[in-house]
Amino acid sequence: MALASLRALACVAVLVLASCSSGDDTTVVGRAGRDNKLTIGVAFDQPGLGVRRMDGVLKGFDIDVARYVATELGVEESGITWVEVSPPERENMITSGRVDFVVTGYSITPKRKEVIDFVGPYFIAGQDLLVRMDDTRVTGPESLAQDGVRLCSTQGSTSAQHVIDEYAPGGRLVEYPQFSDCVTALLAENVDALTTDDVILAGYAAQNPEVLRVVGKPFSKEEYGIGLRKGDTASKTKITEAVRKMMTSGEWRKSLEANIGRSGYKIPEPPELVP
Numbered sequence: 001m002a003l004a005s006l007r008a009l010a011c012v013a014v015l016v017l018a019s020c021s022s023g024d025d026t027t028v029v030g031r032a033g034r035d036n037k038l039t040i041g042v043a044f045d046q047p048g049l050g051v052r053r054m055d056g057v058l059k060g061f062d063i064d065v066a067r068y069v070a071t072e073l074g075v076e077e078s079g080i081t082w083v084e085v086s087p088p089e090r091e092n093m094i095t096s097g098r099v100d101f102v103v104t105g106y107s108i109t110p111k112r113k114e115v116i117d118f119v120g121p122y123f124i125a126g127q128d129l130l131v132r133m134d135d136t137r138v139t140g141p142e143s144l145a146q147d148g149v150r151l152c153s154t155q156g157s158t159s160a161q162h163v164i165d166e167y168a169p170g171g172r173l174v175e176y177p178q179f180s181d182c183v184t185a186l187l188a189e190n191v192d193a194l195t196t197d198d199v200i201l202a203g204y205a206a207q208n209p210e211v212l213r214v215v216g217k218p219f220s221k222e223e224y225g226i227g228l229r230k231g232d233t234a235s236k237t238k239i240t241e242a243v244r245k246m247m248t249s250g251e252w253r254k255s256l257e258a259n260i261g262r263s264g265y266k267i268p269e270p271p272e273l274v275p
Helices: 003-021 028-035 061-072 087-097 143-147 159-168 179-187 196-207 233-249 252-265
Strands: 038-042 049-051 082-083 118-126 127-132 150-154 172-176 193-197 210-214 222-230
Touching: 003 038, 003 159, 003 179, 028 233, 038 061, 038 087, 049 061, 049 118, 061 082, 061 233, 061 252, 087 118, 118 196, 118 233, 127 179, 127 196, 150 159, 150 179, 159 172, 159 193, 172 179, 179 193, 179 210, 193 196, 196 210, 196 252, 222 233, 233 252
Parallel strands: 038 082, 150 172, 150 193
Antiparallel strands: 118 222, 127 193, 127 210
16 A cells, blocks of 8 residues: 555544544533533522532432433533522523533523523423412412512512512512522511412422412413523534433423422423424
8 A cells, every 4th residue: 555545544543533532622512522521500599490408419300400411411410510500690601601501490582592592491380479378368469469468579570570560569579689588488477478480489389388389370481491502503402302301201200290299289291392
């Protein structure tokens, strides 16, 4: 064989070995394959979806979804770096590359889709109300207009203000820094209802099943998606396949039952994923 041919074959071999030993670090699947590591943004303060316990262990439906997706991408638990992401930070965390993807009860909206891509919906929630078990006054958002009924939510919550504006003009809104503060106030009878997405409320009810309940009359539709960098088509396809497998395998329902089943929340059927 001519020397030139041997050199050509050697170059091809070097290129093949290089491509096998290093992933495409511009994509989530490439980085996962190269490093066997992922950085995932989640919530630490949403019981039922994502919460960090006192011992540091993360629990919740979103945590299970993230773990399942990571495993399907070839990354085990030991290779996951969990990062707490607050709602105002999510898009920036994704576009800056500080996280590979976000799983935080992240509602899919047209405005957000201008900046990032979504895989989903993997769950459909609705805004609802959490009340004390023995309080029969609050039966839906309209009943919050009653004298003396106090609605609680986090500071600056647009969803809470929407309830007051659209359903209970003149209603009384009490704000705290975190939802857990509202739950404490609800248990102490300093407020009478807490509003946010029903699955999050179910997580709090599951922690206090004897004294708290979800009203069960959702008045909005929130489609949750996994947020990732816009244009990462290969990763979006792989993550969609992973979520679909979780749904069809029974692990999706099993996770919801484990995390919010005690609340009495009716577990829905898995939603249809949008390609």
